[in-house]
Amino acid sequence: GENVEQHPSTLSVQEGDSAVIKCTYSDSASNYFPWYKQELGKRPQLIIDIRSNVGEKKDQRIAVTLNKTAKHFSLHITETQPEDSAVYFCAAGSISNFGNEKLTFGTGTRLTIIP
Amino acid sequence: DTEVTQTPKHLVMGMTNKKSLKCEQHMGHRAMYWYKQKAKKPPELMFVYSYEKLSINESVPSRFSPECPNSSLLNLHLHALQPEDSALYLCASSAYNEQFFGPGTRLTVL
Numbered sequence: 001g002e003n004v005e006q007h008p009s010t011l012s013v014q015e016g017d018s019a020v021i022k023c024t025y026s027d028s029a030s031n032y033f034p035w036y037k038q039e040l041g042k043r044p045q046l047i048i049d050i051r052s053n054v055g056e057k058k059d060q061r062i063a064v065t066l067n068k069t070a071k072h073f074s075l076h077i078t079e080t081q082p083e084d085s086a087v088y089f090c091a092a093g094s095i096s097n098f099g100n101e102k103l104t105f106g107t108g109t110r111l112t113i114i115p
Numbered sequence: 116d117t118e119v120t121q122t123p124k125h126l127v128m129g130m131t132n133k134k135s136l137k138c139e140q141h142m143g144h145r146a147m148y149w150y151k152q153k154a155k156k157p158p159e160l161m162f163v164y165s166y167e168k169l170s171i172n173e174s175v176p177s178r179f180s181p182e183c184p185n186s187s188l189l190n191l192h193l194h195a196l197q198p199e200d201s202a203l204y205l206c207a208s209s210a211y212n213e214q215f216f217g218p219g220t221r222l223t224v225l
Contacts, residue, residue, distance in 0.1 A: 032212050034212075034213065034214070036216075042218070043205065043216040043217060043218045043219060044158060044205070044216045045216070046213055046214065046215065049212070049213060089157050089158075093212070095211075095212055096211075096212065101146075101209070101212055101214075102160060102163065102171060103160065103214065105157035105158055105159075106157065107156070107157060108155070108156070108157055
């Protein structure tokens with residue numbers, strides 16, 4: 001089965017600086033890579049995702065890059081703000097026409113933005 | 116309605132009790148999921164329903180019994196749980212690939 005490793009487990013960044021979280025996956029059949037943000041006591045929220053037919057995707061201050069050959073993908077947050085403080089999970093799965101894809105999650109990164 | 120809702124928010128039950136968790140979505144999503152999340156851990160997939168049929172069971176103990184009465188509703192029936200089953204139980208739904216999570220039910224088994 002799929003195995004997803006995520007690093008670092010904790011990350012502290014000065015407000016305004018950039019944060020980078022990295023994940024690797026094992027199953028070459030995986031072709032869908034979402035990132036979730038989970039604030040304390042809240043639900044995981046999808047913040048960005050990427051499919052294997054593209055190498056990079058941006059949404060305002062958030063970007064995700066994918067290297068299929070090396071089987072790794074990364075989340076980049078620029079101009080960090082205090083509200084970016086949360087636990088971030090990467091995940092890997094296969095695109096399904098039935099909407100019943102199985103996601104394997106990384107172990108999470110606790111991001112703290114220092115004012 | 117663009118959210119997944121779950122009830123109850125909190126549940127405390129004894130090991131001999133029977134209870135149910137409920138999940139609802141009105142986004143027309145074709146797949147619904149149950150996840151279990153322990154503190155400081157990622158969500159762990161339990162069950163997947165696709166078009167109201169169980170498509171994935173991640174070898175979950177039979178004391179957890181899922182049910183999908185219709186395309187908008189998903190239940191998780193609980194019976195004879197153990198203290199180690201205490202966790203946040205998350206429901207999610209998806210149309211194609213993006214999974215959207217509900218707020219979860221915080222379950223405590225005494």
